Every structure is written in C-alpha cells, then in structure tokens.
Amino acid sequence: MIASTPIQIERTTTPKPKPPQDKLGFGIYFTDHMFIMNYTAEFGWHRSRIVPYQPITLDPAAKVFHYGQTVFEGLKAYKTADGRVQLFRPDANMKRMNRSNDRMSMPPIPTELALEAIKGLAKIDQDWIPDGEGNSLYIRPFVIATEALLGVQPSLEYQFIVIMSPVGAYYPEGINPVKIFVESHYVRAMVGGVGEAKTAGNYAAGLKAQDAAKDQGYTQVLWLDGAEHKYIEEVGSMNVFFKIDGTVYTPALNGSILDGITRNSVIRLLKHWNVPVVERVLSIEEIYEAGKNGKLEESFGTGTAAVISPVGELNWRGEKLIINGGKTGQLSEKIYNDLTGIQYGKLEDPFGWMIEVH
C-alpha cells in the first residue's frame, strides 16, 4: 500500500529566525517545516512528505473554497525541564479527526500514519518548542477538499497538512477568570448537525456572536442549544464545567457539543481524585438558581489553548452572575496545575497520556 511508504523529508535550506519568547501569541509564527499527504479516490492516502513551510497552491474551483469540506485538530508538544519532547494524547486527537472526517463525508486517515506525521514533524522542528513557563508548540493538523469541481458532492481529492506554531502562555500573568456572555439569539450548532465535528464552518458560524459579546466587554459567548435556547452547550471554543455543592457538572455529549480532549482529561482527573462528576443536560436556569442559592462554587472552560479557563462572570439576558467572587476557584487551579504539571513532565502521568517524541 502506497500510504505505508516512509515519509519523504526535504529539509529547509533557509531556516527562519525564531520569534522572541515574550512575543509568541497564538498561531502567529510557524516553524520551518510542514507535513503534506495527498488523497485520491484511486490511490488513497499517498506521497507523505515533510517539506519546508510554504504556500499551498490550489485550483480556484477546489471544493474547500465552495462547499467547506474540511476538518482540523489542535494539540501541543511540550518540552520538559530535562529536555524531552512530549505530546499530550495525540492518539485521541487522531481518533477524533476521523470521527470529524466521517461526519463531513471525508476519507479516514490511518491513525498510525497521522501519528507518524505529527511525531516526525515535531522531531524535525523540536528546536522551535519554546522554553519558558506555559510556552509550547501548537500543532495544527487539517484536511481540505481539493478536487476542482463545482458539483455539490463529496470531493474525490484531499490534502492532509500539519503546520506548527510556537505559542505563548495563555495567561502570561497567571490563570485569570474571564467574563462570558450567554448567547440567546445566535446558535452555534444543533443536534443532527455538525456541532461535534471539528470543522471550519462551526467556527465561522460563531464569529458574529463572539464579536457582539466582545463589544460588550465579554471574552467569549456561552452557547445554548439550538432548539430551545435553554440548555448549555459550550463556551466559545471550549467545553464548560460547573461545580455546584461539591459536585462537578458538564453538559453531556449530544452530537452538537465538541468531544473535547481536555474535557475528557478533566473528567478522568476528577474521577481519579474521587471528586463527583456528572455529565448530563444542564439548563442555564439551574446554573443561575445555584448561583442565587450560593451553591455555585466554580466554573471553568476547558480546551487545548488555555487548558483551564476559569469563568468569573456570566451575563444572561442582562442579568449578571458573579462566580466565586470573580476569582479563580481552588478546584480550577488544582486541575490547571495538575494537567499542565503532567504536560510539562513535572508531575507523574498515571494515565499514560504523554507520548514522547524520539
């Protein structure tokens, strides 16, 4: 099978200067190399290669521009104090990518092949993994439909590409609570749609609400369900958790919510600590109720970029709810410290989450 041939490597002859550690931001700078692999209906996935980071050239009729067949993933490589390079649960990302591929009528990518690509690329550009507390190398695998044909049918040609960006600490001055606007007008996704797929269209669909929330001084929106605008889905591009009276709640996966890998890791960590955690349908009303009764102790979002993002305030139809006095809760902080501790190799990894790049 052509797909199993080794990765061809073409090294750059003009390595770029690395950006200053304190100016990294998120997804602004890209490393010296990228991975590409092609798919055709005839040959399947083939021609896997690492090449110098470069523009891609597509026919203007390529389906990605017109019908949006695309999926992506996001994960990070970390450098440990003793100089090892490790990835956080890349196998989980590759499995999810294939669930997204399936939902978008796109061909699956053999998990081993995708993992090899990511490890190979992380290895060749490992000097790009920044030192410094909270810094890491963000890895962005994505698949795009490239067939040049305007018929509305699944593309017969694709490219799988991996690019990488050194990123700074999400909270340069330490983990800080955000203010969240509960969105009652716009809807991100609904059951029966593509909300659980990590596909480009879901993100474009959320921009207008996000901009409106920012105009009012909020960092992100909290999305409610599309049918009744009653039930909590997710926060911006993160999953969301609430600690009420000692128990941690998060919306159950229903097809319209992203099956977050940080979400899943937090649930496993909480169970490991014997903290009660419940996945179920959660209404915004009961969160406000708990807030008024003094039982809402903490809230936080989970995602690859921020890991844990405490929520200090909600605004639902003009009614503000301050959570934990607007401060980071103890449990939020403990989860953040433990998860990042595992990721940076400072703490033991009892779950076998970290995959070392040799």
Add this chain to the structure above:
Amino acid sequence: MIASTPIQIERTTTPKPKPPQDKLGFGIYFTDHMFIMNYTAEFGWHRSRIVPYQPITLDPAAKVFHYGQTVFEGLKAYKTADGRVQLFRPDANMKRMNRSNDRMSMPPIPTELALEAIKGLAKIDQDWIPDGEGNSLYIRPFVIATEALLGVQPSLEYQFIVIMSPVGAYYPEGINPVKIFVESHYVRAMVGGVGEAKTAGNYAAGLKAQDAAKDQGYTQVLWLDGAEHKYIEEVGSMNVFFKIDGTVYTPALNGSILDGITRNSVIRLLKHWNVPVVERVLSIEEIYEAGKNGKLEESFGTGTAAVISPVGELNWRGEKLIINGGKTGQLSEKIYNDLTGIQYGKLEDPFGWMIEVH
C-alpha cells in the same frame, strides 16, 4: 479610493480548447480567465484584475482552511438567439452576497464593483457561453479569508474571486421530476445559525444526508427544521414550492432558509399571473395530509442550476407520497418555460431582470 480604479486585464496567451457541447456537465470546465480582488483592513478592496485562469496560492494557515470564513454566489450568463449576452438578476446576487458577508463577519463588497467584475469577465470570455437549448455559462463569485493566523477572530485579509464554467442543460431530455427523501435525522441549519448565508459550511454539512438519500435511490433530501423536525425548510440546495388546491405555498424566510433568487422570481411571476402564492410556516404533516386528500397538485424545487425541478415523490419515515402521478405538473412546466424564456431572451422581460453585457 483604490477600489474604484479600473480593472487591470491580463489576457491569456494560451486559450484552452472549448469542451464539446454535449459533455458540459456542471462546474467541470472553466473558462480562460478569472477575476481577483484583494482586501486588507488597511486598503479595503483593491487591485481588481482579470487574469488567465490559474491556481491560487495561499499560506497553509490562511483562515479559510481552518475557520471557514467564506461566502459564494451562483448566477448564469445566457446567449440569446440573436447573439446578445445577458445575465439574470446579478444585482440580486451581489446584494445577497453582502448579506452573507455580514453574517460571516466578512467585509461588504461595493455592489457596483462586483457587478463590474462579473460583467467584465463575462465579456472577455463570452465565446465560452455555449450555444444549444438549456446551455449557459455558470458564474461563481466567492470570497475567502486569507489571513495566515490561527486565532479564532474574523480575518483581516480576503480575496474576492470570480470563475466561470460553461454548463449543460440540467435536463438533457427535458424537465423531469425527482424523488426526494424527507430527512428526519440530520439537520442542515436552524434559526439563529447561518442557514440563510451562502457559506461553504452549510453545503459540507448536508453531504452525509445527501449520500444516504442517494444510497436509497433518492436525488436529494428535503430538510426539516432543526428544533422540531416538523417544518419544511428547503430541498437539497433548492427552495421548495407546493401547489395545494390552487394555491402555491413555500416556506417563509426565517433565517435558516436560503433567500433564493429563483424562489423570489417564481413568487413574482406567480403574482404577475394572479396565481395565489403564500409564504408561511409549512409542516411536512400538512403536505402529506393534502396528498392523501387529493389536494396536493404539484411540487417543485427552485434554484439557479435547474431553474425548476419538479418533485415526483417524497419519502417521509418510509411513507411514500407520489405527487401528480410522478409527472411534471402544468404550472411547474409553465414557470420553467417562462423563466427560461426570459433568460434566453425568447420572451419579454416585464420585470427588468436581464442585464445585458456590452
């Protein structure tokens, strides 16, 4: 203002052979030239140019690949019997494009500028408009986000591109009814989402249901509303009409349905003829009810590609409903003949819809 500078034209030195008239299909062949214009936050829309049809080159971090900010339009140029070239309601397309741009947090394109681009391109490649009954030149304007940045915010850079494809008659053997599967599981869009925007993600989201319907012998799916799976939205990528007891019904625009230009033209034509036409919420149940009572006389879809596509059969939860004995209805045929008659310049155009290209 830079945007108002004239269009720069670079003609091809290697014109392509034209495809055979009987093998045109849809969106397979592209003409010799394309239009491109750039947008930056600093300069607005600028550098409008017609160049030889060619691949486009983008950074792999361009936002269109990751967050799906893109809108498109579709319209046609027709050649009349006496050799004139005319466009069908291009102003309506450009206005809709800007409504889509707004929903997707993308910058508007001055309508005059976009119309000039389309007319200029149609003129330079007018030899590509195929002769022959039902043939036309399909024009595909689209806008893509090109900024190379992985933050989830609206792009600060875009390209507006127009490509054109000579297309064949949708029904080479005359207008023929299609079989439609009523989709009860998957959902295309919902109120509060981006269903009324002509954006790539809406089309990718529909592919899986479409493929499942095709596997069962159906041409397209009929989408129901996302909240209750009860109310009719649209058919595949067309709007849908039902003639019941002498009155024509079509779902009212609600934000999740595309504001079709053919849909609007059909409504205006019906009013012109004094045929009662009603836009309102329509349940699939009442359509089946009307079918059982013998009051459902005709059904048809409307769109740029097919103009009118009669519906001969519905299948809802396994229950088949044959419409008008599976044959094309009289009114469907009359609308088709009159609309295409106006488009090809065979009939008078009482609405001022046709715009001639000089």
